[in-house]
Amino acid sequence: MNTKRACIYPKDIQRITGRSERYGRKLLNDIKNFFGKESYQFITIKEFAEYSGIEEETVKQYITD
Secondary structure (H helix, E strand, C coil): CCCCCCECCHHHHHHHHCCCHHHHHHHHHHHHHHHCCCCCCCCEHHHHHHHHCCCHHHHHHHCCC
16 A cells, blocks of 8 residues: 555554554553654654654555645
8 A cells, every 4th residue: 555644643653553542642642752843743663663663665555644
């Protein structure tokens, strides 16, 4: 699947990990802290892949528009 979306949302993390959407929100906040981002900034697929250790192509397979 080829996606045009660059950022990742809690629902995407829920699909990838099988955990709750609430866990996805917490993980996004952890990633923002790790990369030194502000609360209003987005997390990219590349940043999520780097933080989680999951290959970027695998993450992109779970992203739906």
